[in-house]
Amino acid sequence: MTGGEDGALGEIVDGVRRRRPRAIGRAISIVEAGGPRRDTLMDLIDGTPPPVVGLTGPPGAGKSTLIAALVSAAREAGKRVAVLAVDPSSPFSGGALLGDRLRMTRHSGDTEVFIRSMATRGHGGGLSAAALEATAILGAAGFDTVFVESVGVGQSEVGIMSIADLVLVVLNPGTGDEIQTLKAGVMEIGDVYIINKADLAGADDLERALRHAQLVIPGTEHRAEICRTVAADGTGVPELYAATGDLLARLDEDGALDRRRRVRVTAAWEQLAGDLLRQWLRERGGVPPAGRVRFGELRDRLWALMDEVLGDTGTGGET
């Protein structure tokens, strides 16, 4: 990598720290593009994400509208807020139509709010592969909270867990009976289940079904919260915002947030290790069939190397 390129990245990182929207926008594009420049940028950023609240749920459930309302509540509380809104890339053309932020236009002109749309670019689970890095960039830019909106999901896309400290699952009345609340997948990941469009018929039935399902906050023994909202007119949103704050504090006290973040960082390391080994092998044309591979010896040497290289990165010796 040339010094000039590092210089340009340094300038962008400097702009991110000074909360310049142009620099923040550029930085997110760089992590989206991936490759060595992303890694250099992230080393320079050297930041941790602020509390990340993820919203997931089926298409049209009202996730974007709810985020717009939650951002209003957060602004009233004096917080600087960022939003990452993910929509799907086409598996056919690779293109995408990113249409979440048009529900959030009430915040335009507010310099303490930053909204960025991201396409999945082939990444599974309802998220963009760069979303985690983007939250760290937004943290370095001084945002107090990041709301992440997953793509409209079906029953099994639980990728939002890999990025959010708190997961809100947005549901609507009239979309199925009690059995739907008992299924595996999305109905296992919520810290809060939101009955949005609660002014529609069937809200009571859905609330009863959710209560009967005795949903539990992942990794704890606490019961998941259930909230009713009408995001379009703001009904129930201040209560929801207060509940998310309380819950974040409770999970922090409980150690659950730390455990979640540990899982997240570990997964990122595993990904890095896999990527590096794959790249190393590919650049060498793979391992020849007659190659001398003594797995026992290889394992011992790699293990020793990992102790040497990774031992002082804060992982500690004990588990």
Added chain:
Amino acid sequence: MENTVRILIAKPGLDGHDRGAKYIARALRDAGYEVIYSGIRQTPEAIVEMAIQEDVQFVGLSLLSGAHMALFPRVVDLLREHDAGDIVVFGGGIIPGPDVYELQEAGVRAVFPPGTPIKKVIDFIEATRQELPAL
């Protein structure tokens, strides 16, 4: 690494007719671009804010009300003021022929009147993206 082209399709001013904007947004999606749609009735200030946060390379403005001579150049000027003069602005809608030259003088790179084949817009984007700095 090749840049993924990101395009903001925006509706400035008070005109609420967005059939054309939605058509072009969808067609550009099908051409493999990432398209952000602004929604109707946006101020030039809001459009520029979106373009910067979304880090797009192109802003396509659609307007049918006749206010293009005021609003299109305003977007170009505001982008320049915000250190984002490299973002390419193009326009479409009901734009009388004599206005096209003047808009181009004001920094709108291309104007596509009604009936323009979508391929012409894509050709413009493909030709122009070559000039853009690599990410």
